[in-house]
Amino acid sequence: MTGIRALTDFARSVRVIYGAGLVPVRRLDNGVRTLRATHTYGPFVGAMHNALLRGPDRIALIDEDGPLTYAGLDRHSNALARAWASCGLGSESTVAALCRDHRGLVVSMLAAGKIGARLVLLNTGFAGPQLAGVVSRERVNAVVYDAEFQTVLAALPDSVSRYLAWEDDGDPVDSAIPRLKDLIAEHPCGRVKPPRSPGGFVLLTSGTTGTPKGAPRNHTSVLASAQFLDRIPLREGGTTYMAAPIFHGTGLSQFVLSLALGCTVIMDRRFDAARAVAQVARYRADTLILVPTMLQRIVDLGPAVLAKHDTSTLRIIFAAGSALSPDLCRRTAQAFGDVLYNLYGSTEVAVATVATPAELRSAPGTAGRPPVACRVALYDTDGQAITKPNATGRIFVKSGLSFTGYTDGRRKEVIDGMLSSGDVGHFDDNGLLFVDGREDDMIVSGGENVYPLEVENLLADHDDVLDAAVIGVPDSEFGHRLRAFVVRAPGATVDTEVITDYVKGNLARYKAPREVIFIDELPRNATGKVLRRELEAWKR
Template identity: 30%
Template sequence: MHHPGIGAWMAKRRLKSADKTALVHGESTVTYGQLADGADRVSALLRQHGVGKGDAVAYLGENSPEFLQVMFGAVQLGAVFVPVNTRLAPPEIAHVLTDSAARLLIHDPEFGERVADAVGPAAATAQVIVTGEGTAHRPGLDQLLRTAIVQRLDVALSPDDPAAIVYTSGTTGKAKGAVLTHGNLTWVALNCIVDYDVVSTDVALMISPLFHVASLGMGALPIILKGATMVLEKGFEPGRALAQIQRHGVTMLSGVPTTYQLMADHPDWATTDLSTLTKLTCGGSAVPVRILNAYEERGLSFSQGYGMTEAAPSATALPPAMTRRKQGSVGLPHFFTEVRIADSTGAAAPAGTIGEIEIAGPNIFPGYHGLPAETAAAFTADGWYRSGDLGYLDADGYLYISGRLKDMIISGGENIYPPEVERLLNEVDGVTGAAVIGVPDARWGEVPWAILTVREGAAVDTDTVREFLDGRIARYKLPKNVVIVDELPRTASGKVRKTDLRARFGA
């Protein structure tokens, strides 16, 4: 089968390393041969359900072999994989399903209630399959795969064909689906292999959810491309993570600063054997000095970086050797990626000058699903992606982040876009104006605060606001504090001056 995309990876891994352990999940292991066979059975099952090239297949579930089998089974068919954030509320899940026009949703049993609430409005989703055995009346994925008849696939594909749609919170209040092609995902995996020195003997502990493009594009895909091993964890618990590192001889670990801080603060930190760890990567925000110190005392150093979903997701990497010399930097552009800084006129800014960060390369997405205007606005006339972030390059070409044009909040590695929350805050009874800002937090990096104006006599406080929002948006987006003010500072055109609010409340 000629398949110039990630759909060919399973067949090639089976050919090259069928007996090599691909996944460790709980007490079980899955070889590359078994993973490839599972993907083939998924492809057969999807075909039986009418899924073909270009159709969307959604998956709502925790890290598991099934996640990867469904993904590769879908892309082998030329279908488009849609990973769904397990923290989304039913209305958000419904939006993902309807916007992607998903033909099929596969989900873990524990999300059944949310799926039931979401699928009603998501009329485009005609079929739902639950993972596991299911019941006699409603067979689960395991039952269905045992009876799937595998056939040879011959799908004509191009590297420019879509492989996935990953939803990122939109600045207009609706999540946008970033289309990632087979080429995008291949090139970002190659970037990571080059800049993080991924080798076939690596053992990567996956504590971040695979539905996040960082965990998928920078973790799972490079590992599979090299034929290395992943230890899949359903979630993150610092003591268990430390135990898994020692038990499995983990060499690679990725996380956000909170992840590493919780591990260093755990009672087992000092006694855990960390000698196999050679590659630590951190994203979401800069690694605080106290975390750097704690890990360097154990002989460990970090790679840091910068990216976004639209870059599939990585744009730069700072090697461990430069962590101290270039402290505060997010590194150099990846090997197959370019970064430049544009001034207010769009011209290239000289070294040391702050401007908008623009990115180009084969890992940059082609656009947002079904949103031509937003796609056009995201690119310059000569094809560079406009990140909306502010930064500068030093004389050596290292990138430093100065701020975010989009006012995005990063809390524990999760992206929160204020307009999405503000839209719902304005529906709270008694609220007359709303602004959401990020406030520094020792544990999560940033947390959202809601600054509100309210009608005289209205009973609005943190508890009532969080109760109203709970179930409408993911819980990590809920404001951690609500502040009532007499008036929101605004520009002459009526826009809220968030810089004033951050100066007042964000220090």
């Protein structure tokens, strides 16, 4: 049965990638060349190589420095690869990037692949101790960074080489630090000699509960792209606005896929909701990649602002990285039509499920169904499978993109060959997955189990609530009590009594927060996840 399923998945995956235009039907030889490039240099160079075969003069990306073609990306990364090789970097090296979204980051990703170095993508929200901890654990030899992060890099030892990727006028930078643009200008841009082996790359977990763990990706298959393309209609030659940061799995996966499809990717270093909508309209983008917090800010602009921009070319709004509330699903459909796709996964398991616009309309907030070659199952705390609908269990995933263990040697739990996502959820009567929350976020209050996400989604539905988070705090009587942090909508005067009565009127009484704290903004990391540790440390 396993062999038959594998063959079926293979056949379906091939059909999906051909249908999306990832491999041109009339040029199977180009497909073979792309596979060879991916095997030799890794997924980043392999994706670019596929685009080069389609048309080297196509615009690969447009950032604040203007447009850059695929041929230009290839030449720049060749030159940088030679520069790094002359500095002693190679297949035994690890290069880390602390950059916002711009060409310097992209060229560095490609150059690392061309010298066979392992690439570590660092979170731009790191503080000095987090950065130093990751760099030490991952044995980083060199860091590519933007000038704005120079102060944070002071936490690193001098033995770690530095390369400057981006600087603004007036940035206080050390003139002795090599700049990527100078290295590129000083070295030949012809084809470089292949490395002994592809270096792979490391994604980092969000780090909302401590130092981020490293999830390595040493080998990826072109067929794995079908997991994104099966339920999301990304197509060859489109235009993508990349709002999500590339250092995060959401942005990285869709950026690499956009390259492989020969798309033009529009990127800005910092997210601004109004600018994002304007950029979509200006470049007639058909795809918008973001995390739910970004989508919330766009929708919150309101009909009057959104109506100023023609976004009718948008076919896909791709959201992933954190929970997507039912309220946000409905408001997005009202603003943009049925174009929202919700991908559920994690740094470790990669892709688990995808919800289509039709599914989000009929069941707002759903995580959808597994795409081709993915499997999702629920297990109880004893490791027994849960097959009944509407029964909550721990979510386990099998995916061709799942990792095999953290770089520090630790692993996630595995049952029946499936990897724990760390979340709990349930399937409804129609087989749609709903994520109920994180396993470690569960609050036991008065002997009852409460998952904050359910309460948070309900609060988000309230007209006077802009944002909300719920945590558990110690309580001598109940063990823990629920504390809600609420961001009021503009002009709203909602108070504690209204909030608690609203929850009691819609959920079991024990799920109502006993405390409500109104704040101006929830603390979030660069990918939009709530920093619950900061809320737990809240002092009145």
